[in-house]
Amino acid sequence: MTIYGTLFYEFMKIGLFTIGGGLAALPFLQKLVDRYGWITADQLLDMIAISESTPGPIGINAATYMGYEIAGVWGGIIATLGVVTPSVIIIVLLAQTLKNYGDHPLVQGGFSAIRPAVAGLIGSVAIQMGRHELLHSGSWADGNVFDVFNLSALGVFAVVFVLIHRLKWHPVVCLAGAALMGIVFRL
Amino acid sequence: MRELWRIFWAFARIGSVTFGGGYAMLPIVQRELVEKRGWTSQENLLNYFALGQSVPGVIAVNAATFIGHERRGVPGAIAATFGVVFPSVVVITIIAAFLQRFQEFAAVQHAFAGIRIAVVALIASVVLNLGRQTVKNAASAVLFIGALGAIGFFDVSPIWVIVIAAAVGVVQALRSSAQLAKRAPQKENSSE
DSSP, rough: OOHHHHHHHHHHHHHHHOOGGGGGGGHHHHHHHHHOOOHHHHHHHHHHHHHHSSSBBHHHHHHHHHHHHHHHHHHHHHHHHHHHHHHHHHHHHHHHHHHGGGGHHHHHHHHHHHHHHHHHHHHHHHHHHHHHBBBBHHHHHHHOOSBBOOOOHHHHHHHIIIIIIIOOOOHHHHHHHHHHHHHHHOO | OOOHHHHHHHHHHHHHHHBSOGGHHHHIIIIIIIIIISSSHHHHHHHHHHHTTTTTOOHHHHHHHHHHHHHHHHHHHHHOOOOOOOOHHHHHHHOOOHHHTTTSSSHHHHHHOOOOOOOOHHHHHHHHHHHHHHHOOOHHHHOOOOOOOHHHHHHHOOHHHHHHHHHHHHHHHHHHHHHHEEEEEEEHHHOO
């Protein structure tokens, strides 16, 4: 398969299994990073930051960004088409047949069970990314236990977490603040 | 054809001013399509957003596809979908191209090192909020922890986690409806 074919297929799968919107696509994007090495873990984090700070749904922004990094302008367009294809087909079929599909108890049961699982999936990505960004990899092997923690990174993490989670600052403001801290402290 | 262009541009305008997707788009769609253009009713709009969550994919795009379909059938659905994603594709492509140019500057690298840490904090906050909203009983707690462990420790595909969780939810719904059916005749007896 050409790179465009692979991109369309992989992002179509993401569109089909992304349920709940927002960051629900993240575990699948992480999987692509692991499997194909198309982009690095750092680039995935950059991409989420950019998706959060630009207009448009995050899932679409992420598909365009990743497609562009992999295969240029057409890569971005094809990945985005891939993401929206399954939902367009499903919605057109639903709109013509089952108008009250969302009210069906089995559908509601299925989705109410998917939601906590999606939260867990995103949680596993958060742990993986936290390990990557906040700990020095390889220090365990050197036997230097005190170097395991990246102290300046943990400091920035603690500040941003309190601002976002406790004080409910807007994510874009927090991202801009973190960029400044990165420049000032030479992270 | 002109109507399809109109649908495309209406949704392109909505897509260009929506940050974050999902329900963030609702008030803008309401103003642009219900109040200004009368393309759909307030009630239908809320239904489409609720349904958009019960269909795979991006919620904001799903809602657009539903409205486009109501307006002009399949071509309308496609025009609305293309419209709502169009601004993202343009803006993100331009940003990605610029970033590739500026990545060599030290200041840009330091800035993004800070931003990446903030993104981890952002995701951690989303997980805590989602966990609090969705984990309501023992079964949902097992699904949450199971999904967390399946990916983190056993390297299972997230697709399987979604499929298994959906199956668990459907079985639970079937069992509770069976229990309701069993209980119903007993109630009749007791009232006699």
